[in-house]
Amino acid sequence: xxxxxxxxxxxxxxxxxxxxxxxxxxxxxxxxxxxxxxxxxxxxxxxxxxxxxxxxxxxxxxxxxxxxxxxxxxxxxxxxxxxxxxxxxxxxxxxxxxxxxxxxxxxxxxxxxxxxxxxxxxxxxxxxxxxxxxxxxxxxxxxxxxxxxxxxxxxxxxxxxxxxxxxxxxxxxxxxxxxxxxxxxxxxxxxxxxxxxxxxxxxxxxxxxxxxxxxxxxxxxxxxxxxxxxxxxxxxxxxxxxxxxxxxxxxxxxxxxxxxxxxxxxxxxxxxxxxxxxxxxxxxxxxxxxxxxxxxxxxxxxxxxxxxxxxxxxxxxxxx
Ligand SMILES: NC(=O)C1=CN([C@@H]2O[C@H](COP(=O)(O)OP(=O)(O)OC[C@H]3O[C@@H](n4cnc5c(N)ncnc54)[C@H](O)[C@@H]3O)[C@@H](O)[C@H]2O)C=CC1
Ligand SMILES: O=C([O-])CC(=O)C(=O)O
Numbered sequence: 547x548x549x550x551x552x553x554x555x556x557x558x559x560x561x562x563x564x565x566x567x568x569x570x571x572x573x574x575x576x577x578x579x580x581x582x583x584x585x586x587x588x589x590x591x592x593x594x595x596x597x598x599x600x601x602x603x604x605x606x607x608x609x610x611x612x613x614x615x616x617x618x619x620x621x622x623x624x625x626x627x628x629x630x631x632x633x634x635x636x637x638x639x640x641x642x643x644x645x646x647x648x649x650x651x652x653x654x655x656x657x658x659x660x661x662x663x664x665x666x667x668x669x670x671x672x673x674x675x676x677x678x679x680x681x682x683x684x685x686x687x688x689x690x691x692x693x694x695x696x697x698x699x700x701x702x703x704x705x706x707x708x709x710x711x712x713x714x715x716x717x718x719x720x721x722x723x724x725x726x727x728x729x730x731x732x733x734x735x736x737x738x739x740x741x742x743x744x745x746x747x748x749x750x751x752x753x754x755x756x757x758x759x760x761x762x763x764x765x766x767x768x769x770x771x772x773x774x775x776x777x778x779x780x781x782x783x784x785x786x787x788x789x790x791x792x793x794x795x796x797x798x799x800x801x802x803x804x805x806x807x808x809x810x811x812x813x814x815x816x817x818x819x820x821x822x823x824x825x826x827x828x829x830x831x832x833x834x835x836x837x838x839x840x841x842x843x844x845x846x847x848x849x850x851x852x853x854x855x856x857x858x859x860x861x862x863x864x865x866x
Contacts, residue, residue, distance in 0.1 A: 547769065552789065556625035558580070559775055572621075619659075620793065664783050670691070670815070675858050696717060699728050707743075714727065719801055720844055725846050725850045729834075802818065802823065803816045815851060820832040826859065
């Protein structure tokens with residue numbers, strides 16, 4: 547059976563990490579596409595030269611030609627710019643919107659049957675624009691943010707409870723920004739929801755509140771430390787989990803930016819919600835019940851996403 551093909555559009559910090567992980571996991575052959583000459587070729591060759599040591603047979607190719615992504619099964623998009631200290635994700639909108647247009651056209655022309663996973667920020671607005679520019683089916687275009695935000699939440703909770711990260715589940719929904727919605731009632735240790743753990747006296751509400759605050763600012767914490775760019779190991783791991791769920795039809799239930807048409811009472815926008823991710827792409831949107839407080843937080847987050855979409859339409863009226 548022929549190998550699957552994974553196209554990475556953008557071969558920067560996340561793109562290179564994605565290539566390494568995809569090859570190590572033998573998800574398929576990897577094409578790194580970037581406008582920067584030499585970078586995708588160099589990273590592809592460097593990773594390929596590690597394959598005899600690590601023992602995997604994925605092939606890697608770097609390119610500046612969209613023809614090389616032909617018939618890819620998965621395209622993961624990180625093309626664009628990342629923020630530096632002092633910037634918000636939203637400051638990237640103008641530059642990255644133009645990038646989404648060229649990437650969308652490239653994918654439409656050469657890999658129209660792929661599952662497209664967008665990572666470029668500001669995520670919810672960029673995945674929405676990318677779907678429109680590419681014209682691919684909405685269930686085949688998804689955004690990565692919720693798995694990352696939930697992983698940060700899980701990691702901080704595991705530290706607090708001094709338990710395995712594997713025993714902690716969490717759902718962070720909403721837009722990928724300061725308004726994101728970490729859901730306490732749907733986050734657990736061994737299936738026990740956080741409010742019950744507070745009641746049992748294993749932690750305090752104050753500690754949970756500060757973990758939620760740290761989760762919301764998790765991206766900025768890394769930017770402040772790195773100074774030259776933003777997080778890439780955890781974002782890449784999160785997107786690879788999505789690609790794997792699609793390619794192996796695992797049907798993981800994961801929070802992703804998905805296109806809503808009526809779910810949660812919302813239309814024509816992408817925002818973070820739990821989805822079933824299988825060989826059909828976004829196979830189901832899971833509509834969880836919200837308390838009044840959770841609903842207000844989710845709506846506030848949706849409002850922030852809509853503002854960014856409006857800003858996109860102002861810059862490119864074809865999106866309207
Ligand atoms: N959704 C999420 O949870 C996260 C999103 N991000 C976002 O992911 C994006 C990528 O981050 P990094 O890999 O760290 O950035 P990076 O700057 O290391 O890599 C971006 C790459 O895109 C390339 N590029 C620029 N314009 C292009 C075009 N038109 N076509 C193809 N390639 C193009 C650049 O040459 C560069 O190699 C940023 O927008 C960042 O904010 C980062 C972390 C998490
Ligand atoms: O914070 C950033 O700019 C990158 C990002 O989205 C994250 O790490 O969550």
